[in-house]
Amino acid sequence: MATFRFGPIALSSQQVFHISKLSFSFVNLKPLVPGHVLVAPRRVVERLKDLSDEETADLFLCVRTVSTLVEKEYAGESLTVAVQDGPYSGQTIPHVHVHIIPRGRTDPFAKDNDRVYSAIEKNEKDLEKGYYERGGLPGNLEVERKPRTEEDMAREATRLRQLFSGENGPSEGERESG
Numbered sequence: 001m002a003t004f005r006f007g008p009i010a011l012s013s014q015q016v017f018h019i020s021k022l023s024f025s026f027v028n029l030k031p032l033v034p035g036h037v038l039v040a041p042r043r044v045v046e047r048l049k050d051l052s053d054e055e056t057a058d059l060f061l062c063v064r065t066v067s068t069l070v071e072k073e074y075a076g077e078s079l080t081v082a083v084q085d086g087p088y089s090g091q092t093i094p095h096v097h098v099h100i101i102p103r104g105r106t107d108p109f110a111k112d113n114d115r116v117y118s119a120i121e122k123n124e125k126d127l128e129k130g131y132y133e134r135g136g137l138p139g140n141l142e143v144e145r146k147p148r149t150e151e152d153m154a155r156e157a158t159r160l161r162q163l164f165s166g167e168n169g170p171s172e173g174e175r176e177s178g
Helices: 053-073 115-134 150-163 172-175
Strands: 003-006 009-012 016-019 021-029 037-041 078-083 098-101
Touching: 003 021, 016 150, 021 172, 037 053, 037 172, 053 078, 053 098, 053 172, 078 115, 098 115, 115 172
Parallel strands: none
Antiparallel strands: 003 009, 016 021, 021 037, 037 098, 078 098
16 A cells, blocks of 8 residues: 655545646545545645745645535534644654534634644644654544554545545555555
8 A cells, every 4th residue: 555745644545536737635534524635735845935826825725625525524514724843843754734614603713713633732742742752643642632553544534535526536546555
């Protein structure tokens, strides 16, 4: 089974649900809310400024496409779309990525919207901590949001992949070559 690189982390192609020419979208190990997914360029690049114009355009066109699908699929009323660009912004995985988080009036952050940003930062720090301390994907780093199993992530990715036309999900060839 092929893998995709998310900084130092190897993601299974089973976690990937959408691939464009230069970007890929994948489910989150520890989503803040159901439907919290990530979009990253296929080339491992730490900062937005390091992307080519073509990669930047492709990344944000992919974000727009995935956002539309995620908002509808998870009955969102709005979205939080966030990029942490560099370590002082809270980025802990050294690979450009965009968080897409479906939002609504009853989500855990509805009464204090700015809490979503500190939650994203904590999520990233926990992921980094788990990765480096354990030499791989993190275990249970916090009580309130346990990491999902590979099987749970694969089920969600399969469901999302089916919502795209066949040309936009990972093809067998792309799964093999990552």
